[in-house]
Amino acid sequence: MTDNLSCILYGKNDIRLEQRPIPKAGPNQLLIRVKTVGICGSDVHYCLHGAIGNFIVKEPMVLGHESAGIVEAVGENVRGFSVGDRVAMEPGIPCRGCQHCKTGNYNLCPDMRFFATPPVDGSLARYVTHDADFCFKLPENVSLEEGALCEPLSVAIHACRRAHLQIGQNVLVTGAGPIGLLCLLTAKAMGVSSVVVTDLDDGRLALAKKAGADHIVNVRGKSQDDLRREVTSAFGGLMPDAAMECTGAQPCVETAITVILYFSRYDILYSPLLFS
Known part of the structure; x- marks a missing residue:
């Protein structure tokens, strides 16, 4: 060798x-x-x-x-x-x-x-x-x-466990990259009722839909108010029970914060160090 x-x-x-x-x-x-x-x-x-x-x-x-x-x-x-x-x-x-x-x-x-x-x-x-x-x-x-892929999958599993996901819940995932898709798959495996995935890229959103997302939302050019209305509409007028931020982008962090219920779980999966 x-x-x-x-x-x-x-x-x-x-x-x-x-x-x-x-x-x-x-x-x-x-x-x-x-x-x-x-x-x-x-x-x-x-x-x-x-x-x-x-x-x-x-x-x-x-x-x-x-x-x-x-x-x-x-x-x-x-x-x-x-x-x-x-x-x-x-x-x-x-x-x-x-x-x-x-x-x-x-x-x-x-x-x-x-x-x-x-x-x-x-x-x-x-x-x-x-x-x-x-x-x-x-x-x-x-x-x-x-x-x-076991390592990135473990990130998604840890996040879903920290969010205490349960059967029947609604979950928002911001970001349809690899970690976002793994969070989607893990949340579905844990029995949640509905998952909305947001992203800027239609190709990634199409893949999220194929992977099992119930609804997809392209956030490009939309205000926080527009996104709040679109996400809650996708959940039948309800706010999500949990949100998982998988982009590291400040606007996505703000979006998730504005739409979740009081006392909901909010996981940020990307290190704040990436903002610096």
């Missing part, structure tokens, strides 16, 4: 394909031959701006964090995995020792090491090592492409 072609970001609009040494699996780690990697909005943001908020690319960094692959080698003390296993990788490795980690909220760990978040390299390479307890075997009926 000598080929570890990696996609490396050097700075704004400066991406290079370079060979890097193939890492070795340490104790409690797996060496994974990466097969599929999704391109997230954060990867694009780092490429275009060289930073997201306080996370600044100061040295070359491998991109990518939505990934799946095949186990190539098993490190010392690892149990439950074998060479050839197909796995999805959870991209963040917490410290495991802080209060957040010990109370089950390890996603809030202040010392989280996350793929493709400076200064940590990502997974858009031929080979990566990763802690075995953050790798998950894929069932035979799940492809590696679908395995790479």
Whole structure:
């Protein structure tokens, strides 16, 4: 094994394909031959701006964090995995020792090491090592492409759980990108009655409709009052029980706030750092 072609970001609009040494699996780690990697909005943001908020690319960094692959080698003390296993990788490795980690909220760990978040390299390479307890075997009926989508799907599932979605509710999803579509699919799987999806792009809205949206609304050129009326009309004159903001755009945040019921759940799925 000598080929570890990696996609490396050097700075704004400066991406290079370079060979890097193939890492070795340490104790409690797996060496994974990466097969599929999704391109997230954060990867694009780092490429275009060289930073997201306080996370600044100061040295070359491998991109990518939505990934799946095949186990190539098993490190010392690892149990439950074998060479050839197909796995999805959870991209963040917490410290495991802080209060957040010990109370089950390890996603809030202040010392989280996350793929493709400076200064940590990502997974858009031929080979990566990763802690075995953050790798998950894929069932035979799940492809590696679908395995790479486990990470963004987990975002949607977490958001829908935080919103306490229930059978019979009405849900507004602002943004028909990948995260918005996954929120739509997850909300439907949880039994909500109706989902309205908004976006600026008719093509994306058509895909949302095909994916199961009950109503779609193109927001281009419309005032907040117009959108409020159109969304509530789509829900039969009712306000949504929950809203999920999946764009990171300030007008969409305002739209969702103006249409939801008092005491409704409102999830913002894109980091406020992207506004900066």
